[in-house]
Amino acid sequence: MKKLTTYGLGLVAGLAAIAATPAAYADDPQFFPMLVYRTGPYAPNGIPSANGMRDFYMLSNKRDGGANGVEIAVEECETEYNTKIGVECYERLKGKHGGATLVNPYSTGITYQLIPKAPVDEVPILSMGYGQTAAADGRVFPWTFNFPTTYWSQASAFIRYVGSEEGGMENLKGKKIALVYHNSAYGKEPIPTLEKLAGIHGYELTSLAVDHPGQEQKATWLQIRRLRPDWIFLWGWGVMNQVAIQEAAAIRFPMDHFIGVWWSGSENDVIPAGDAAKGYKAGTFHSVGATAQVHEDILEHIYGGDLEEAKKNNFGEVLYNRGLVNAMLGVEAVRTAQAKYGNRRMTGAEVRWGLENLDVGEERLAELGFGDFTRPIKVTCEDHEGSGPVLIQQWDGEKWSLVSDWIEPIREVVRPMIEEAAAAFAAENNITPRDCSAES
Amino acid sequence: MIYREAGQFKTSYGADQAMLPIAQDRWAVGAAVAVMLIVVPSIANEYMLQAVLIPFLILSLAAIGLNLLTGYAGQLSLGTAAFMAVGGYMAYKFTTAFPGLNLLVVFILSGVCAAGVGLVFGIPSLRIKGFYLAVATLAAQFFLNWTFNKVPWFYNYNSSGTITMPPRELFGVMAAGPEATAETRYFIALVVVIVLTVVAKNLVRGRVGRSWMAIRDMDIAAEIIGFRPYQTKLLAFAISSFYCGVAGAMYLCLYLGSAESEAYSIDLSFEVLFMVIIGGLGSLLGSFLGAAFIVLLPIFLTNAPQLAGFHMPIDVQKHIELMVFGGLIVWFLIVEPRGLARLWQIAKEKLRRWPFPY
Numbered sequence: 021m022k023k024l025t026t027y028g029l030g031l032v033a034g035l036a037a038i039a040a041t042p043a044a045y046a047d048d049p050q051f052f053p054m055l056v057y058r059t060g061p062y063a064p065n066g067i068p069s070a071n072g073m074r075d076f077y078m079l080s081n082k083r084d085g086g087a088n089g090v091e092i093a094v095e096e097c098e099t100e101y102n103t104k105i106g107v108e109c110y111e112r113l114k115g116k117h118g119g120a121t122l123v124n125p126y127s128t129g130i131t132y133q134l135i136p137k138a139p140v141d142e143v144p145i146l147s148m149g150y151g152q153t154a155a156a157d158g159r160v161f162p163w164t165f166n167f168p169t170t171y172w173s174q175a176s177a178f179i180r181y182v183g184s185e186e187g188g189m190e191n192l193k194g195k196k197i198a199l200v201y202h203n204s205a206y207g208k209e210p211i212p213t214l215e216k217l218a219g220i221h222g223y224e225l226t227s228l229a230v231d232h233p234g235q236e237q238k239a240t241w242l243q244i245r246r247l248r249p250d251w252i253f254l255w256g257w258g259v260m261n262q263v264a265i266q267e268a269a270a271i272r273f274p275m276d277h278f279i280g281v282w283w284s285g286s287e288n289d290v291i292p293a294g295d296a297a298k299g300y301k302a303g304t305f306h307s308v309g310a311t312a313q314v315h316e317d318i319l320e321h322i323y324g325g326d327l328e329e330a331k332k333n334n335f336g337e338v339l340y341n342r343g344l345v346n347a348m349l350g351v352e353a354v355r356t357a358q359a360k361y362g363n364r365r366m367t368g369a370e371v372r373w374g375l376e377n378l379d380v381g382e383e384r385l386a387e388l389g390f391g392d393f394t395r396p397i398k399v400t401c402e403d404h405e406g407s408g409p410v411l412i413q414q415w416d417g418e419k420w421s422l423v424s425d426w427i428e429p430i431r432e433v434v435r436p437m438i439e440e441a442a443a444a445f446a447a448e449n450n451i452t453p454r455d456c457s458a459e460s
Numbered sequence: 461m462i463y464r465e466a467g468q469f470k471t472s473y474g475a476d477q478a479m480l481p482i483a484q485d486r487w488a489v490g491a492a493v494a495v496m497l498i499v500v501p502s503i504a505n506e507y508m509l510q511a512v513l514i515p516f517l518i519l520s521l522a523a524i525g526l527n528l529l530t531g532y533a534g535q536l537s538l539g540t541a542a543f544m545a546v547g548g549y550m551a552y553k554f555t556t557a558f559p560g561l562n563l564l565v566v567f568i569l570s571g572v573c574a575a576g577v578g579l580v581f582g583i584p585s586l587r588i589k590g591f592y593l594a595v596a597t598l599a600a601q602f603f604l605n606w607t608f609n610k611v612p613w614f615y616n617y618n619s620s621g622t623i624t625m626p627p628r629e630l631f632g633v634m635a636a637g638p639e640a641t642a643e644t645r646y647f648i649a650l651v652v653v654i655v656l657t658v659v660a661k662n663l664v665r666g667r668v669g670r671s672w673m674a675i676r677d678m679d680i681a682a683e684i685i686g687f688r689p690y691q692t693k694l695l696a697f698a699i700s701s702f703y704c705g706v707a708g709a710m711y712l713c714l715y716l717g718s719a720e721s722e723a724y725s726i727d728l729s730f731e732v733l734f735m736v737i738i739g740g741l742g743s744l745l746g747s748f749l750g751a752a753f754i755v756l757l758p759i760f761l762t763n764a765p766q767l768a769g770f771h772m773p774i775d776v777q778k779h780i781e782l783m784v785f786g787g788l789i790v791w792f793l794i795v796e797p798r799g800l801a802r803l804w805q806i807a808k809e810k811l812r813r814w815p816f817p818y
Contacts, residue, residue: 058775098762098774103723104716108511108759115507132622132718136638152620203609205620205720212619229609232722441619448556448616449626449637 072343138163156405157442168408173429234260269296310336314389525703533696534676544708545724574705582697740799
């Protein structure tokens with residue numbers, strides 16, 4: 021009986037605790053909820069991204085005094101890259117610290133879940149280089165932003181890069197290109213673009229799916245051995261990347277003909293393969309290493325000059341840098357909104373306006389410490405992507421270095437596809453695309 | 461003293477065969493339903509409804525479905541999530557093909573489709589039993605998940621393979637899609653779960669349920685006294701899959717909003733199986749208790765350290781949560797292998813003698 025009473029009391033206490041969870045704060049900072057994954061099969065990639073974002077938000081508070089004097093607050097929630105837990109996290113965080121104003125889902129699956137919620141909750145989504153590509157059409161997706169560039173743009177940039185390596189786009193004819201992709205919404209993203217471009221340039225595309233989490237790829241690489249492709253694109257994430265690079269090395273595929281998406285090109289992906297990974301390439305939309313002014317500032321303000329401690333927090337790694345760029349663009353969107361609405365805490369709707377009118381030029385990038393580190397970005401009402409160019413980086417066994425100039429995507433092919441996909445989404449979900457000429 | 465049926469006389473067959481023969485039980489269940497229907501929506505906030513109670517209700521329904529098959533008919537299944545996926549994908553197909561179709565009709569049609577698929581995958585149960593049957597249903601899990609990923613017809617040929625529930629109304633109120641309030645979705649889930657629970661309760665205490673239990677307890681003896689194993693087992697598969705299909709449809713329409721086939725992965729099958737085992741095999745109450753344990757406890761463990769004032773790195777917190785959760789499962793199974801429902805039964809027996817136990 022006593023045992024049962026204890027159970028009963030425990031249950032009641034538990035339910036009461038769940039009910040009491042979301043707490044509201046009195047003072048209002050600018051709140052960025054952080055959906056991160058520091059555990060689970062995707063943790064090796066989740067940790068550096070999260071650290072980069074965290075460090076830049078903290079740097080904004082310490083170096084720049086917040087966003088024009090408004091303190092930036094962050095709170096992390098562990099998603100394990102699991103869509104359900106991610107949505108639970110979002111629901112838990114969105115009411116805290118005076119309300120979330122901008123969410124970076126950091127997972128394509130979670131982004132898909134949040135896109136319909138964004139206009140209702142008035143929390144804009146910045147899915148930087150991931151998520152639903154069609155969201156680049158701002159007329160159908162007013163609350164979702166995926167600048168500086170999307171998967172489809174990147175896929176077209178890859179084809180352009182391969183074309184230039186082969187000595188001209190006309191030489192693509194008859195070439196065999198294999199795509200090894202994560203069997204999920206994320207991995208399937210590039211397929212329509214690559215198929216469309218295959219029709220134009222006459223290369224032969226083979227798409228090979230790898231199921232979550234991607235540790236088992238023997239069958240896939242057996243197929244590749246039989247196929248003997250000229251180029252391989254890798255659209256993986258987490259442990260799948262490491263395995264794919266090791267498998268490619270095992271079949272002695274020439275590494276410099278093996279190109280990963282920007283989520284398949286971090287230190288964690290190549291180091292396990294050792295020397296065999298030398299020559300492996302990947303896309304990116306910012307520079308490499310701890311070379312920018314912002315890195316010096318972080319070292320000084322956050323780590324007190326302790327480079328060892330900073331390295332433990334992935335300082336200067338590819339995904340850490342991407343976290344920095346992502347956080348910087350979010351904070352800049354708040355500042356853009358403040359220029360219109362005044363220097364106070366911005367609401368979600370105001371941050372949305374800031375994102376849509378974001379215009380970060382070379383000068384501003386230099387002021388923020390990102391001079392020459394990434395490209396200027398200009399977002400418009402129609403175009404939430406910015407159609408940004410892509411760089412190719414290469415692993416030399418110890419570090420990444422850039423091996424290409426900025427490659428422009430094939431916009432005349434990609435943009436109509438985006439508009440078509442957005443129109444299909446609008447039709448299915450009863451959305452009337454807004455008229456951008458009426459926006460201010 | 462308070463929980464005692466002395467003095468409650470049954471004067472008709474109807475009263476004797478009532479679903480809840482003891483008056484106190486009727487009041488307790490009535491009060492619970494009233495609280496869920498009236499009190500909870502008025503005090504619970506959106507987080508509580510959306511992230512805690514709606515998944516709890518939907519997974520309870522899936523657990524009831526599996527409990528009918530595994531707990532009552534004795535057929536072990538690892539394909540629950542696959543049958544839920546059939547429900548989810550068919551709900552999407554029905555509602556996009558016929559936008560005017562009533563949402564409740566969509567749920568029922570999805571359940572019927574899942575029942576059909578369940579029938580097909582139930583055929584091996586005539587020849588194989590126990591663990592071998594579990595492996596056969598595991599094939600259903602992998603095959604169906606693969607199908608929903610591979611055949612673009614199921615996700616209307618969109619590029620990402622994700623199904624998104626379009627906005628839908630039910631009796632003039634937004635019921636699905638982003639503009640539907642958490643309260644509305646909670647109400648729909650609750651009503652469907654209550655109705656289907658009453659149906660299940662009457663199934664298991666009637667002829668059908670008794671034939672299932674006879675097959676479960678000893679199939680040869682059941683066959684000798686006149687139950688046809690083929691029809692009985694297939695019926696169990698069909699009805700169980702119907703419940704799972706409806707749960708899967710609600711999982712998409714009322715909870716997730718958009719999903720890819722990964723949402724109905726093998727992990728979900730195991731989760732529902734754990735609910736049934738921890739809650740209690742062969743008990744409808746156990747399905748609810750098990751779902752509460754599996755859904756609510758991790759959320760409570762995630763929130764507990766912050767409420768208690770501890771601020772630790774979230775990865776450490778997550779690891780502690782996983783360890784505590786795993787430990788609790790093992791502890792419960794050692795303390796009460798027959799599940800939480802059995803604990804409740806013991807409590808009721810003790811309550812009868814309270815406060816003068818002998």
